[in-house]
Amino acid sequence: MEVELTEARVQLSNKDKDLHAKDVEIAELKRRLNDQIDRCESLEIDLEAEKVKAADAEEARAVSTAALNVAQTNYSEAQGIVDTLVSEAEWMRTRGVVLVANSILNANELDRAVAALTDAARAVGHRGGYLECADHVEQMLGQEFDTSHCSVTEHADAALASAENSYDNLSLPIMELVVESLKKDDWCQRLKAILDPPVTVELSDEEPAGDDGDDDGNDDDGEDDGDDGDDRREE
Template sequence: MYVAHSKITDLEAQIATLKGKVEEVQVDKERAETELNTRKDKELAAKDVEIAELKRRLFEAIDKNESLEIDLEAEKVKADTAKETKKKAEEARDISTSALNVVQNNYVEAQTIVDMLVSESEWMHNRGIVKIANSILNATEMDEAVSVLIDASRVVGHRGGYLECAKHVEEAFGQQFDTHHCSVTDQDDSMLSQAKEVYDHLSLSVMELVTEALKHDDWCARSRSIIDPPETVELTDEEEAAGGDGDGDGDGDSDGYE
């Protein structure tokens, strides 16, 4: 009985010891879990800090990248603007150069026209008007019409004088004077009227040519060719022969010299 009680006591002591160890193990386990949780919390906190730092760096990199993209886009826009400005400047320069060339060409053309007008005006003032007047006065049609008019006027005037003298004779002698044998008849009055009609409506070929020339832009050159043609010198037979001999002698001397 004592032995059994002793064993029971030992067992109870062992159980108590085991319980103590179990409790210690439990305490150690809880402490280990606490330390582990604390370490995990610290590690998680550190990871959170690291993640936050990485996020911050990432955001900074993104912001920097966006800033670089903005700067790059701005530089690209600036380059495009500079290129467009240069292109517009070149186009404006080309337009200005073209306009200047047009102005210069117009000035040259205008100056040429002015010089031509001055030359034509001087020719008209110095020679043209006189030439036109002489061409009219010396026209064959004018000479013929004036000659016919003068002859008809002279004949009619002769008849008028004859009749006037006959009238004075009749008054002096008191008798009628026979005028039928006068060579001038009433028909000559009709001829004079016809001559006046022809003269009043005279058409000169030179004036028709000048009038036609005035319808063109080069009227002055056309008029000059009509009323003031360039003078040509006609050589006599002796001068032509002398000129031909001179050429022949020159050729002969040249051949002999060679």
């Protein structure tokens, strides 16, 4: 009986040891589980932080892409403006200045003003020469010479002054158009339309002549054949 009791005690002691070992093992597993849970939570926090960083990076990339597109568009527009300015400056240098000068020199208003000024100056010179000759005659003959027969009246000086004033204050419509065009953004196109308009070619409405003579000849031949047939029938 005592032996059985001893064996039972030994078994209970062994079971207690096993249970204690199991408790230690369970505690270790719980510790590891808690460590894994803490690690997972830390990884989740890190993952959320990385997601935020990725979202920020994507937003920054989108902003950079939009800014790059705007910069490229602005560059293209600026390059187009520069090319236009270079082209317009080249046209102005090679043709525009000459066309403006020719339009001024060939203006009818300038022709009339210069003609009037020339005529007035010629008249004043003519009267001055006439009076000078009359003075020489008076000195030679010793008597007064009648200058009323001069074809140029004494109003020639006033006419010359008026012509000079008109010339000095001459206003050319072509110059007004040029000045107004230069104030606009599309000044080059306006100047080209005024000074260098495109040449239009008028197309003729005449149609190419047909072979009417040949058709008439064929008709005549047909009529002749018909007449010959009638003649044969009469015979």
